Amino acid sequence: MNFSIHCRQIEKAKAAYEFVRDEIPHTWDIQSKRVTCHASEVLTYKEGICYAKSNLLAALLRSQGIPTGFCYQRLMLFDTPDKGYCIHALNAVFLQSLNKWIRLDSRGNKTGIDAQFSLDHERLAFHTQQESDEVDYPLIYDKPHPKTMSVLKEHTDAIEMYKHHLPETL
Template identity: 30%
Template structure:
């Protein structure tokens, strides 16, 4: 009898603990839609245990999946699929590669200026004005007038200053997201790092810049580069700072603007 009471007491405690844990997870909003007009949406989720969390941003045409690291803090993701109806879902890992849906919302998105999507601070291009690398962008462009001049100045800085990290590429994790301040201090990185730093520096100067992932005829394997919008010329140009940095250090010829036909994008941020 005493054993049965003890079992019942333990079960009650377990249920109460589970409810309290779930309540701790659910006591705040999991989505922030305050920036959707500027082209991004926020998500956060605190699991009851240390499990991998993912979020999916999708519309009727395509979907983008991201790891969600922020826990209590919102992380922001681009609405690069344009205006219209989106579903934003948060998934929690159950076992192996299986996930369960834990939160979801449907939103109708109207973006004031579609170029704003590629000026925002988001998970893949995460920046703010207090960062040293962003202050550097301001120093490089302070006396320049046109977007083209600013792009060239930051481009030259990146390809001159940063080196390719051949050791890092051997051990990179699939969940990796660049930290531009860490890269700024190290002065080296992989193509994803180059592209994130370049995009962040240009975005801080109000220049729309995409971080692109895909394949190039010029590079073996999966690659990352940028597309930059030149307002003065009303066009997007392809720039590959990683490729040019390697060529420059090898004393080989190159040009900043790349032939678009040699690049095949699969994802853009």
């Protein structure tokens, strides 16, 4: 990922976001067993779940002086509450020229998921359904939540981790 010295903050944020969203596949989507955690691992192996991808996006943007935090949602793991819940990670980015935070979800698009870079309204991968006990946590964390980091560090099989060990709450 190369940033031109002449790129504006918004252009850098969009380029980094689209790189992570489009060039780094979500581990579940490719059914890989590899678990990546730190930004350097995600870049090396070119894959990661949302926790790892949000780590990479934060590292890329922070390297360019763009304030970036971590946000979370509690979502149904698969399609119904009886199959359990998981915490989903995304990022918040402060755009100085607009004097506002925007949330970006670099999870990766596929059929039924169309996350986009938007300055006007959120275009996240998932929209929470409160009637199903999903939660959109309103905080911006300055570092990844310990539960998301520990699950990545404690497991070596991403498919098993994704099915059975993702945290359900923060």
